[in-house]
Amino acid sequence: GEDVEQSLFLSVREGDSSVINCTYTDSSSTYLYWYKQEPGAGLQLLTYIFSNMDMKQDQRLTVLLNKKDKHLSLRIADTQTGDSAIYFCAESVSNTDKLIFGTGTRLQVFP
Amino acid sequence: DGGITQSPKYLFRKEGQNVTLSCEQNLNHDAMYWYRQDPGQGLRLIYYSQIVNDFQKGDIAEGYSVSREKKESFPLTVTSAQKNPTAFYLCASRPTGVTEKLFFGSGTQLSVL
Numbered sequence: 001g002e003d004v005e006q007s008l009f010l011s012v013r014e015g016d017s018s019v020i021n022c023t024y025t026d027s028s029s030t031y032l033y034w035y036k037q038e039p040g041a042g043l044q045l046l047t048y049i050f051s052n053m054d055m056k057q058d059q060r061l062t063v064l065l066n067k068k069d070k071h072l073s074l075r076i077a078d079t080q081t082g083d084s085a086i087y088f089c090a091e092s093v094s095n096t097d098k099l100i101f102g103t104g105t106r107l108q109v110f111p
Numbered sequence: 112d113g114g115i116t117q118s119p120k121y122l123f124r125k126e127g128q129n130v131t132l133s134c135e136q137n138l139n140h141d142a143m144y145w146y147r148q149d150p151g152q153g154l155r156l157i158y159y160s161q162i163v164n165d166f167q168k169g170d171i172a173e174g175y176s177v178s179r180e181k182k183e184s185f186p187l188t189v190t191s192a193q194k195n196p197t198a199f200y201l202c203a204s205r206p207t208g209v210t211e212k213l214f215f216g217s218g219t220q221l222s223v224l
Contacts, residue, residue, distance in 0.1 A: 041201075
């Protein structure tokens with residue numbers, strides 16, 4: 001079945017770049033997404049990429065997609081303390097109305 | 112302001128009790144979803160509904176029930192058959208045909224007394 005995997009934790013220094021990685025299994029996914037969750041809150045859509053794209057940049061965020069390896073990454077440039085949160089990768093399941101979420105990566109930014 | 116409202120923020124359940132979590136949206140979205148979040152695990156889909164009076168089971172529907180009598184509302188009942196209900200429950204919605212625009216509520220934390 002479909003599965004999305006992420007590492008659980010990432011710790012970076014303020015001002016450095018953060019790279020959060022994700023692998024997925026459904027090669028026919030149409031869209032892949034990155035969501036951010038702050039403590040005790042719902043998820044907020046950060047960005048998404050269509051499956052026929054390799055890269056998408058949106059201000060400090062860069063998404064890279066390697067379809068051959070089924071690997072997705074989110075790079076946050078100039079990471080700030082306000083970026084500390086849990087980041088979820090998600091894939092759309094082809095021919096359904098469902099999204100499959102990864103386990104989430106907890107990003108901690110220290111001064 | 113448009114959005115998704117979940118209530119209550121915190122809910123406690125006694126053994127053998129059914130409890131209902133509320134989810135209301137004024138975004139005029141057709142599709143609504145319920146997810147369960149456990150620490151160290153991703154979001155798991157409980158139920159979803161693409162249209163009024165219709166809903167489908169997700170991956171972990173056992174012990175839960177839903178209804179979709181109105182477009183704006185998609186309440187989730189956690190029944191006594193759900194033996195491990197303690198979790199953070201998230202409701203979401205999106206317009207039909209716009210897969211990337213999934214909007215989430217702020218969640219309900221359910222705990223067992």
